[in-house]
Amino acid sequence: EVQLVESGGGLVKPGGSLRLSCAASGFTFSNAWMSWVRQAPGKGLEWVGRIKSKTDGGTTDYAAPVKGRFTISRDDSKNTLYLQMNSLKTEDTGVYYCWNFVGGYWGQGTLVTVSS
Amino acid sequence: QLVVTQSPSASASLGASVKLTCTLSSGHSSYAIAWHQQQPQKGPRYLMKLNSDASHSKGDGIPDRFSGSSSGAERYLTISSLQSEDEADYYCQTWDTGIVVFGGGTKLTVL
Numbered sequence: 405e406v407q408l409v410e411s412g413g414g415l416v417k418p419g420g421s422l423r424l425s426c427a428a429s430g431f432t433f434s435n436a437w438m439s440w441v442r443q444a445p446g447k448g449l450e451w452v453g454r455i456k457s458k459t460d461g462g463t464t465d466y467a468a469p470v471k472g473r474f475t476i477s478r479d480d481s482k483n484t485l486y487l488q489m490n491s492l493k494t495e496d497t498g499v500y501y502c503w504n505f506v507g508g509y510w511g512q513g514t515l516v517t518v519s520s
Numbered sequence: 521q522l523v524v525t526q527s528p529s530a531s532a533s534l535g536a537s538v539k540l541t542c543t544l545s546s547g548h549s550s551y552a553i554a555w556h557q558q559q560p561q562k563g564p565r566y567l568m569k570l571n572s573d574a575s576h577s578k579g580d581g582i583p584d585r586f587s588g589s590s591s592g593a594e595r596y597l598t599i600s601s602l603q604s605e606d607e608a609d610y611y612c613q614t615w616d617t618g619i620v621v622f623g624g625g626t627k628l629t630v631l
Binding site for chain 1: 556580611
């Protein structure tokens with residue numbers, strides 16, 4: 405059974421940092437291109453960014469609102485995806501989902517609240 | 521600029537059928553899309569990938585009541601024999617090199 409389990413969410417002040425993790429199981433994580441998608445309260449889905457598999461170069465792409473502030477990385481030895489979020493803003497508040505498009509796999513999400 | 525547009529809301533009666541529309545921006549009519557369902561207070565669920573030729577591949581466990589079709593820049597999701605659990609937000613999504621784009625979602629109400 406495929407599982408994507410996010411963790412690391414919480415309350416952080418504007419300007420602060422947070423690191424999210426996504427533990428993957430049930431599929432070959434090292435071959436997967438992985439993304440983060442977020443959802444602000446009462447709003448739609450917004451793609452945050454993606455990391456390719458190492459065999460495909462391991463490169464990253466980011467949505468404009470987070471470029472330069474967020475960093476996606478992966479540890480294939482731990483089957484884990486990360487999202488390092490720096491210089492957080494109130495508009496970064498929302499549920500953050502781990503997502504593998506090709507397999508159609510979504511995590512259950514972790515809530516990030518940026519507030520003073 | 522790659523954009524997908526959805527109507528904000530739709531409604532249909534229990535047991536009936538409904539067709540949701542996703543429209544690709546000008547110059548992108550050949551692009552494939554994917555449909556995702558999000559039931560209230562739950563995470564998203566992948567439904568299917570839909571190509572411009574209307575061929576589609578559904579996610580694991582997605583009932584036959586869910587089908588996709590295409591016409592030009594429009595991509596459709598048809599849900600037949602509507603059930604109460606089909607009341608949800610439905611998102612279309614597409615992609616290009618280095619970017620993924622979600623539509624604003626359609627809130628489906630089952631009457």
